[in-house]
Amino acid sequence: MSAPIGAPVRRKEDTRFLTGKGTYTDDINRPRQLYAVFVRSPHAHAEIGAIDTRRAAAAKGVVAIYTGADVQASGVGTLPCGWGITSKDGSPMIEPAHPLLAVARVRHVGDPVAVVIAEQKAEAEEAADLVTVTYKRLPGVIAVEDAVKPGKPQIWDAAKGNICFDWHLGDKAAADAAFAKAAHVTKLDIINNRLVPNAMEPRAYIGEYDRASGDYTLYTTCQNPHAIRLLMGAFVLHQPEHKIRVIAPDVGGGFGSKIFHYGEEATVTWAAAKLGRPVKWTAARSESFISDAQGRDHVTHAELALDKDGKFLALRVATLANLGGYLSTFGPAVPTWLYGTLLAGTYTTPAIYVEVKGVFTNTVPVDAYRGAGRPEASYVVERLVETAARELKLDRAELRRRNFIPKNAYPYQTPVALAYDSGDYFTTLDMALKAADYAGFEKRRQEAAQRGKLRGLGLACYIEACGVAPSAVAGSLGARAGLYEVAEVRVNPTGSVTVLTGTHSHGQGHETTFAQLVGERLGMPVENVEVVHGDTAKTPFGMGTYGSRSLAVGGSALVKALDKVVNKGKKIAAHLLEASEADIEFKDGKFTVAGTDRAKAFGEIAFAAYVPHNYPLEELEPGLDETAYYDPKNFTFPSGTHACEVEIDPDTGAVQIVKFTAADDFGRIVNPLIVDGQVHGGLAQGIGQALLEDCRYDRDSGQLLTGSYMDYCMPRADNLPSFTVSTHGTLCTHNPLGAKGCGEAGAIGAPGAVMNAVVDALAPLGIADLSMPATPEKIWRAIQARAPAKAA
């Protein structure tokens, strides 16, 4: 089957998943394997006293019990943070040690204090219950607003006022001056609710140690096996990379939460070496809720200054970002460089100033979750814009058009560090308005009112920065890793192709999309292409999959490697065809002497490369196997308009999404079927944030109140509509594919669109704002508060 770029090729990986033959980490069992169960803190903040393991150690099947002190005494390091932030005053962020198992103090409910390892999982579970930990409870701080108040408990001695960093970006003086002359100022206090990523596959790890070779192996549910190998080897286990193999087999969703290096990964690997037997750990879902990094959790005050014509003059934003009790791998980068830099949105706002305080609290660490900073930024901007339109009685689409970056203004330098290379916000706005029948909305609102329903429509014109970014730039901003990607194209002797990519698929369909890139370039069916990922022993050093980077960065590396293959193939063909290399053309899988019918098929060239009987061995090495690294020249900037139409039942507060429309610009699209699927999934998570999902801790005790699917409202099929999606492609100008990335767009645009729709529906009652999630209860209460007369 031919598979040109742009064709909706059905996924190669589906058959194994559909027949139950996927191999996820928990499906793997190793000979003589032991099982680990972690003993976790029931308290949000406490001193650890005595840990009595005697009864547990005597229990059936128990092989070992380790505490934080045992781990520390063995010389194992602590979990590293991958991005350093510099505060306004030039000081580095406070970076407390994050031990694998807590030592002396626990800092959130779920903080692990010991690990019990036994022959059977049930035995480990039972023994873990017998470990007695004496805690001295300490007062804690849970909400960021509380944590920064004077006199509050301090989580880390070095972090005064629980502040990890006090960061800023933009020109404060310019922003203040613009506000001083503004005709109108719109202000909002915004809470971006904490979310639990909730990939359906819980985290699971198997550590293994080969006593003969001294080699470690870790099977892990992760998005980036090479990064985990580097972090775990260099910072935690102090083992060189060549002694560690990290395998991420089929992974059941990540959404950011499986990027980070978790303590349980290193613990099972370390314990496997100590015990000389494989050690497996699989999280129960209730354990995931208190140990997987969570997302969002911002408290923000934001102000938009406009002139009398509705032109945006300036934006001021002050955010408290909750980091949790420890720094997760990329926690500090999310509310800073992935957030502040996106506050220009799609607009020409000339002056922007943002201040962000990163705050420690006694909660689970916060890190990247689908969108990672960009949903928070888009939400601030798009809620402000729509609120301003309502206050000024301007059409919200028209207000946006007045302020959009013009089509001819690229490259466009924003006041917050980014330079957008391409975009066309006018077209995606028009597409969305047309598909959503924006013009007919007032009629529908009136019709709904006659039925006693409140109907609202909301827009969000989001932009995101994906495919992070030139390594040198990221490094100058605090990144402690490179951000390139790698691909190896291994042409096999009979002409089939194995692609080894440093990216990782955990649902995104790389095995198909990357095979399409090969099929297009080399003129072969996708069935002849095998894409290998997720094993450090097989793939070259790549950075994994996050931030919608796989195609834009990893695909670009693959294109470069394919170019090298074709170039070498031309040399071989020139020799075989007794022609000059400059005269060889490659098209549709054939090397041809230009202007003649003399040709060699790709397979013949591959064979000649590996069986070099007739081959220019003097000038050319045998083999046809090329590797390319691609370091992006810039971020990519997907953008688009999402339009949400809701109907609210004022008697119950229940919101129904009547229609959800997305018009997105992802640049070049390789597989539209997969792209639409990515958009659908992102929208569900964005709508989930806006209407359903809320990670709630008791504000005093720090107990997680939403610790299961019975309390944390995951979007179900009957909470969502079918979506109306379309795409418009302005090509990325700086990568060879022109691709921008599509994985996070839905989660970035949807929250603003949904909440703008909810507020639009409620505005006639005088309700100007509502926080996420807009649950029926919250809406009902807001309506009741506004309509006491009716209630009486």
Add this chain to the structure above:
Amino acid sequence: MPSVTITVNGKPQTAEVENRTLLVQFLRENLGLTGTHVGCDTSQCGACVVQFDGSSAKSCTILAVQANGAKVTTIEGIANGELHPMQAAFREHHGLQCGFCTPGMVMSAIDLANRNKSPTEDQIRHWLEGNICRCTGYHNIVKAIKAGAEAMARGSK
């Protein structure tokens, strides 16, 4: 330990199990049928759905001893040389991404289609209240189930 005999994918399987062993553990650990997944511990997510005496059921909520004498079909047992029409519909309509919820979705969908040859979108969405997917937003799952049910109805004529 009690001994149970459960017919799984047409084959009687006898084993000694602990009283507390769940059917899903029996399938995954005793029989190595790892297509049935565990995504939660509160019987909400539906990744473990199998057919139990002809109806869909969450295998995390049934003890192996309760299944003694029952007929159980798992995701591994529905393709007959080629994909089952519901599996094929999921592939055709891109009704899966990471694949983790997929076996439960397919097993649940087959039960719906057995009861309702031509389910509406609303009926499908309501039916799926016990199956959570985090990847697809359900859009393509709903399309796949509609098409799969129709294909099953055509096949049974």
